[in-house]
Amino acid sequence: DIVMTQSPDSLAVSLGERATINCKSSQSILSSSNNENFLGWYQQKPGQPPKLLIYWASTRESGVPDRFSGSGSGTDFTLTITNLQAEDVAVYYCHQYYSYPRTFGQGTRVEIK
Amino acid sequence: EVQVVESGGGLVQPGGSLRLSCAASGFTFSKYYIYWIRQAPGKGLVYVSHTSPDGAATIYADSVKGRFTVSRDNAKNTLYLQMNSLRAEDTAVYFCARDSHRGGCMDVWGKGTRVTVSS
Numbered sequence: 001d002i003v004m005t006q007s008p009d010s011l012a013v014s015l016g017e018r019a020t021i022n023c024k025s026s027q028s029i030l031s032s033s034n035n036e037n038f039l040g041w042y043q044q045k046p047g048q049p050p051k052l053l054i055y056w057a058s059t060r061e062s063g064v065p066d067r068f069s070g071s072g073s074g075t076d077f078t079l080t081i082t083n084l085q086a087e088d089v090a091v092y093y094c095h096q097y098y099s100y101p102r103t104f105g106q107g108t109r110v111e112i113k
Numbered sequence: 114e115v116q117v118v119e120s121g122g123g124l125v126q127p128g129g130s131l132r133l134s135c136a137a138s139g140f141t142f143s144k145y146y147i148y149w150i151r152q153a154p155g156k157g158l159v160y161v162s163h164t165s166p167d168g169a170a171t172i173y174a175d176s177v178k179g180r181f182t183v184s185r186d187n188a189k190n191t192l193y194l195q196m197n198s199l200r201a202e203d204t205a206v207y208f209c210a211r212d213s214h215r216g217g218c219m220d221v222w223g224k225g226t227r228v229t230v231s232s
Contacts, residue, residue: 040218049225105157
């Protein structure tokens, strides 16, 4: 199984500042067939289902604010939230869909400082 | 509106069975792979299964293999999760989610249905 490890487990960021979440996979999730990283990012607010933010490691889902961005390749990935807003308080998960079983990171809780 | 809605959760004793449903609307259900994902109380997201559009192929997590079975009725736009031999560790909110056709990420999620396995 591919193990997804996020860091940090939680972080507190001031409004308007930047939040950076890292995700590391135990093996490469870059496909040689399409040169895409099979990595997604999800946001989950309390009592709600997850919401897809980013797919292919860096492509923003339709309707997602452009303060959310994804980067990285191979085994190391980053979700960056610039200009943090109060509504961004949530748990964020990375997810690999390169192989079975699909696996998720343990989640990173983002709070307001 | 594109949506999936889960139902069928509840309280069941260890060793018991339960069948969850995932009803889809607003899209051509028969063209999409569908996931079941679960989340134990206060914990993270865990993969359960991934089912092909025609229902002929499902890949299960090892933790549920042999106990859970997925079926789908494309005429009713519904996916089912039959859960047998339930254990305390199966206690979770169960989400169904649409595979986005973009490699396997999940773009439409239901609100989930809660399953509690307890005596």
